[in-house]
Amino acid sequence: MKTKKTIFSVLFLLTLVFSFMQKGIQVFASEVPNITTNYEIVPGETTNARIALENTDTVSHAYTLNTGQLPEGFNGYFSLDGNVVNNITLDASQKNIIDFFIDVPLNTSVSDMSIPLEIIRDDGVKESLSVSFTLNQDYALSISSNIQSLKAINGDSIVLEIGVTNTGNKDLTDLSLQVDPPYKWIVENVNPTSLTLKPGENSLYELKVTIPSSGQAGQYPINISCTNSDVTSNSISIPVNVSTSANYFWWITGIIGVLLIFTILYFKKHGRR
Amino acid sequence: MSPMLVVIKKEITDALKNKLFLIILGMLLLLTIVSVVLGSYQVKVSLDSYNQSISFLKSLGKTTFPAAPNLNPLSSSKSFVNYIGLLGALLAMVLGNASVVKEKRSGTLKLILSRQIFRDTFLNGKVIGNMILLFAITFITSIISLVSVVVISSVPISSGDIVRMFLFFLMSFLYMTFFLVLGIFLAVLMPNGNKALLITVIIWLVISFILPQIGDTMDMDNQLPGGFFSSMGMNKADTQKVLDHFKFYETTRDGIEQMSPTKHYERVGFALLNIKPGFEQNTALEVLSIKWIDVLGLLAPSIILWLLAYMVFLKRENIYQE
Numbered sequence: 001m002k003t004k005k006t007i008f009s010v011l012f013l014l015t016l017v018f019s020f021m022q023k024g025i026q027v028f029a030s031e032v033p034n035i036t037t038n039y040e041i042v043p044g045e046t047t048n049a050r051i052a053l054e055n056t057d058t059v060s061h062a063y064t065l066n067t068g069q070l071p072e073g074f075n076g077y078f079s080l081d082g083n084v085v086n087n088i089t090l091d092a093s094q095k096n097i098i099d100f101f102i103d104v105p106l107n108t109s110v111s112d113m114s115i116p117l118e119i120i121r122d123d124g125v126k127e128s129l130s131v132s133f134t135l136n137q138d139y140a141l142s143i144s145s146n147i148q149s150l151k152a153i154n155g156d157s158i159v160l161e162i163g164v165t166n167t168g169n170k171d172l173t174d175l176s177l178q179v180d181p182p183y184k185w186i187v188e189n190v191n192p193t194s195l196t197l198k199p200g201e202n203s204l205y206e207l208k209v210t211i212p213s214s215g216q217a218g219q220y221p222i223n224i225s226c227t228n229s230d231v232t233s234n235s236i237s238i239p240v241n242v243s244t245s246a247n248y249f250w251w252i253t254g255i256i257g258v259l260l261i262f263t264i265l266y267f268k269k270h271g272r273r
Numbered sequence: 274m275s276p277m278l279v280v281i282k283k284e285i286t287d288a289l290k291n292k293l294f295l296i297i298l299g300m301l302l303l304l305t306i307v308s309v310v311l312g313s314y315q316v317k318v319s320l321d322s323y324n325q326s327i328s329f330l331k332s333l334g335k336t337t338f339p340a341a342p343n344l345n346p347l348s349s350s351k352s353f354v355n356y357i358g359l360l361g362a363l364l365a366m367v368l369g370n371a372s373v374v375k376e377k378r379s380g381t382l383k384l385i386l387s388r389q390i391f392r393d394t395f396l397n398g399k400v401i402g403n404m405i406l407l408f409a410i411t412f413i414t415s416i417i418s419l420v421s422v423v424v425i426s427s428v429p430i431s432s433g434d435i436v437r438m439f440l441f442f443l444m445s446f447l448y449m450t451f452f453l454v455l456g457i458f459l460a461v462l463m464p465n466g467n468k469a470l471l472i473t474v475i476i477w478l479v480i481s482f483i484l485p486q487i488g489d490t491m492d493m494d495n496q497l498p499g500g501f502f503s504s505m506g507m508n509k510a511d512t513q514k515v516l517d518h519f520k521f522y523e524t525t526r527d528g529i530e531q532m533s534p535t536k537h538y539e540r541v542g543f544a545l546l547n548i549k550p551g552f553e554q555n556t557a558l559e560v561l562s563i564k565w566i567d568v569l570g571l572l573a574p575s576i577i578l579w580l581l582a583y584m585v586f587l588k589r590e591n592i593y594q595e
Binding site for chain 1: 386391392393516520523524526527540544549551552554555563564565566569573576577580581583584587588
């Protein structure tokens with residue numbers, strides 16, 4: 001009888017220990033309302049997946065957050081209360097919502113993907129979760145220019161041609177060019193002011209920018225993008241190498257030359273003393 | 274020894290006995306050392322802070338690291354631009370004025386010119402002798418700067434950086450040369466040495482402080498703290514519209530700034546030292562070719578004043594009188 005009691009006691013203790021050992025991490029990707037495991041991503045934009053992480057243990061633990069291999073050009077990171085984090089600490093039974101942000105490159109060929117996320121507890125216990133993303137290609141726009149860099153003289157106007165392509169599946173209307181020129185440069189005109197593009201269609205914008213005559217010599221970037229209410233394209237930066245008009249050089253050299261001739265004549269007239 | 278070499282030698286010896294010159298030179302060297310050492314230390318602090326962050330990320334097992342901050346070792350010479358603008362110019366003016374006035378006051382000018390030495394040779398000796406002094410000063414300060422940057426900041430310095438630094442000091446030399454020639458020209462032009470020095474200082478104040486200040490003050494966006502356009506709640510498109518109507522005003526404002534060698538020195542200096550962004554990818558010689566107007570803005574006034582000094586000195590009959 002005594003032996004039976006001892007065996008039961010040991011079994012009870014073992015059960016208790018095992019039950020405690022099973023307590024670990026619980027990761028939910030749909031723990032709170034409006035949280036799903038499948039997210040829509042848009043080229044050139046950032047999407048966030050919300051993950052609920054719960055410490056189901058009776059003691060506090062630190063957790064390391066890792067992402068699996070991301071497709072080329074994608075960037076993923078975790079965020080808690082607006083701060084980028086790689087580690088978080090949860091008290092016993094505490095639960096927290098972590099955002100997993102993913103930056104989607106503009107020209108991605110990926111349509112659907114699943115990203116494995118791994119949460120490792122400080123005692124080595126691991127929990128994995130897979131978050132899937134589906135690419136929304138309805139609205140996508142890209143701009144390009146053949147001009148790598150430009151040379152100009154201060155006071156001149158430069159004309160740029162910007163190609164714009166509707167790479168999405170839907171029509172894009174009221175597209176306008178957003179030009180961010182250096183300070184005091186003047187955007188004279190943008191032709192056309194507005195565009196409508198069907199899927200796969202492309203067109204050209206002609207842009208005229210005037211460099212002020214007081215502009216100093218140097219390299220200045222003109223940043224350009226295209227936008228409408230649905231989508232914003234990639235941004236391109238065209239460096240413009242501004243040099244000073246050679247007229248100034250000839251004027252100054254001319255003045256020095258005239259003065260030099262005058263000095264020589266002056267010396268000839270009065271002789272050396 | 275040719276008469277000009279004698280004048281050059283005498284000029285250097287005299288300057289090293291001039292107390293005012295030595296005091297200003299001492300202040301300039303002291304400020305240069307302090308500013309460069311502090312600048313280099315600041316670069317070192319930034320580098321150490323970045324290295325600590327990388328070590329911390331490595332300890333967390335990270336393999337991707339943030340880009341290194343812009344550790345521009347040349348930026349340690351930034352304050353030097355201001356010191357040359359103040360003390361360097363003052364030093365050159367004192368040298369220029371003293372080189373002529375001391376000869377008048379001691380009566381040696383009459384004695385020298387009664388010997389077989391032409392007035393233009395005498396003037397050349399004065400200018401070249403003092404230019405050698407100024408060149409020696411800038412060379413010494415450039416070596417101090419370079420050594421401080423290499424030893425203190427621990428940031429690797431490339432051969433391109435060294436060329437940039439020496440060209441910057443060459444620009445500083447050209448800037449000081451302008452004030453030297455200005456000092457000599459006015460000392461030759463005016464019978465009273467003290468008045469000549471006073472006028473030189475007034476001209477220095479005008480072209481170094483008033484003209485750039487007028488340029489800054491006339492800039493529409495500088496009318497209110499934080500920028501006129503942003504204070505008025507104007508976006509970039511509206512700002513462009515306003516600026517479009519003030520092209521002539523803007524050209525006039527720039528013209529006033531262009532009259533100041535100090536502004537030219539600042540522009541080419543900041544471009545060479547990579548303090549002004551946009552020149553990081555250029556070689557030192559490319560920077561000079563882009564900023565040729567500023568190099569010319571430093572050279573041309575000196576040449577013009579030198580030629581004018583020849584003509585004035587040749588014709589003046591009462592040159593011996595103080």
